[in-house]
Amino acid sequence: MRLQSPWIPRLAEVEASVAERLVLALADDIIEGRLKGGDRLPAHRDLAWQLQIGLGTVTKAYAALERRGLVRSIKGRGMFVAICQAHEDRQIDLSSNVPPAMLTAGLLARTLTGIARKIDTDHLNLYSPPAGHLEHRRLLARWLEMLGIVVKPSHLALTSNARQAISLAFDIACGPEGVILTERITYPGAIALARRKGYRMRGVEIDAQGMLPQALADALDGFASSADKVVYLTPTLHNPTTATMGTARRQAIVDVCRRSGAWIIEDGVYALGPPLEPALVTLAPERVLHVNGLSKSIGPGLRIGMLTLPDGMNAAAQAILQDVPMTPSPLSCAVVEEWLSSGVIASIPQDLRHEARRRADLAASLFGAAGLVWHPDAFHVWLPMPRDAADRFATAAAAIGIKVTAPESVMVDHTDQAAGIRLCLGGPTFEDLTQGLMLLTKLECSNHSVQTLYPG
The missing domain is CATH 3.40.640.10 (Type I PLP-dependent aspartate aminotransferase-like (Major domain))
Incomplete structure (x- = not known):
């Protein structure tokens, strides 16, 4: 008897084709650890029926996920999650401006196999x-x-x-x-x-x-x-x-x-x-x-x-x-x-843009629009505030296990009194990011209004 899939079928709430929305929904849940390595995915026909979409759409989405190394097909058994998430206690780093991890061991293995036959020695x-x-x-x-x-x-x-x-x-x-x-x-x-x-x-x-x-x-x-x-x-x-x-x-x-x-x-x-x-x-x-x-x-x-x-x-x-x-x-x-x-490289920026929007929306919802400068395509946000307040904020964040960009590192003139805090959203898992941002919203950081960034 086949095990039931733990995944609750859904489509991502974005403007895209049905296949792309299915890919994004599954990729989100795999990358964020809601689906674990080895978890079974719904059978093609079952998923098509549950979402009321075409069987070919499911096949196309599963193939895209397999090319990225997120899932693998086992003949006679079905489709399974191919990566494992490793969660451990660690400092939450919001100082390193990197995109979320979108590349997997499976994709890398297939890539290296492909280039081994082509590379010029x-x-x-x-x-x-x-x-x-x-x-x-x-x-x-x-x-x-x-x-x-x-x-x-x-x-x-x-x-x-x-x-x-x-x-x-x-x-x-x-x-x-x-x-x-x-x-x-x-x-x-x-x-x-x-x-x-x-x-x-x-x-x-x-x-x-x-x-x-x-x-x-x-x-x-x-x-x-x-x-x-x-x-x-x-x-x-x-x-x-x-x-x-x-x-x-x-x-x-x-x-x-x-x-x-x-x-x-x-x-x-x-x-x-x-x-x-x-x-x-x-x-x-x-x-x-x-x-x-x-x-x-x-x-x-x-x-x-x-x-x-x-x-x-x-x-x-x-x-x-x-x-x-x-x-x-x-x-x-x-x-x-x-x-x-x-064609792999053409799909990654689209997935990153979706993830950037999701993370930026999270930051905006937690901090509120009044004090945060952000863009839906950026993997960092900016909290403008006076230099003294920015230094206090960075010190207080470090004390609760959150690393943020040092205020002086982004300032051309160290005597400038209009500064701020850069928060990088791409590096941590979505779970760690949520926890870190929620902790930061509780810090005392007065006078961090947009006007301090753009005087006059």
């Missing part, structure tokens, strides 16, 4: 060219096209991660007398890089859409005529504030930089699929160095960074990369090639 036997193998640059150019960015492979430099791509962009665009202008609250990795390399960094005022064009223009007017002018910014799902620029704002930023002769370094790593607004590199390809990577949109372990180069910058990039090689692992590139050809 020369990629492992010989040193890579400075900017990466041409076929790998062609491959990643295809990935960028999925994001609405068209670049010639010859104008693409590959690195082992997006932070290396930012580092390379800083070295290319910013000379010894240069200053990097950025949002006054920005990505802590970029701040740390600039300080380590000895580049001066200045903060520019922001509002709900990010960097203010007039504030940028005023800052650029203060440059010495001989200084290199570099603007680093994140126009889509800004880290840490989640601000996203509209088209008019993006064009205004580009216009300011064109008039002043400033280079733009655009950080585009947080976009989950083609954004509604054009990337800056599409508005000013002659002036923008676009940074991208796969760790935020696919998985943290897939360490590949990309930097698009305007005309005339290839030689400078080649010279730097010749001295300090940064090329990604050929195995990582082979994984991406396998997933592109199989």
Whole structure:
């Protein structure tokens, strides 16, 4: 006698095809541990009857889940959950800005089996060219096209991660007398890089859409005529504030930089699929160095960074990369090639977007809309508050076993009194995230209103 399935059939409440809604519902319950490894799933016909959907729809959904390694079919017995969840007591880490785990051992095993028959052994036997193998640059150019960015492979430099791509962009665009202008609250990795390399960094005022064009223009007017002018910014799902620029704002930023002769370094790593607004590199390809990577949109372990180069910058990039090689692992590139050809890589951002919305909705419901800055596609939220209050909040969170981003790490100017707390939602399980956020809502954190982030 066959065991009954413990799963209560449902469809995810999202705008998608019926098959996609079934995939998302099952994936949620498997990844969050509501279904355990070895649990039986309903038989195809039973599930179709219970949900009043077509048998072919169930078959399609189960096949998609099996490709991702979440379920496995056992001949003559049925379909079973393929992963086990390991829950243990640990500190809840809301400081690491990573997406939820969407890749499984089963998917990885099938991928490695596939690439073993295809990978070019020369990629492992010989040193890579400075900017990466041409076929790998062609491959990643295809990935960028999925994001609405068209670049010639010859104008693409590959690195082992997006932070290396930012580092390379800083070295290319910013000379010894240069200053990097950025949002006054920005990505802590970029701040740390600039300080380590000895580049001066200045903060520019922001509002709900990010960097203010007039504030940028005023800052650029203060440059010495001989200084290199570099603007680093994140126009889509800004880290840490989640601000996203509209088209008019993006064009205004580009216009300011064109008039002043400033280079733009655009950080585009947080976009989950083609954004509604054009990337800056599409508005000013002659002036923008676009940074991208796969760790935020696919998985943290897939360490590949990309930097698009305007005309005339290839030689400078080649010279730097010749001295300090940064090329990604050929195995990582082979994984991406396998997933592109199989269609796996196209489905992951969609699943991540669904999970981002679920987690952001949770944070918004617990903290309330008045004090929280958030975006449904972002895996982090921002609690703006004065610097002293932010420091007290971080200390109090640590005391109850919750790690949050240190307030000073996102601040260009450490004397700035308008600060806040970044809460990263992607790393913990949904259960741990819920517990952590509920504990944080009980902390005393006065004066954390949106107005403190956008003065004036």
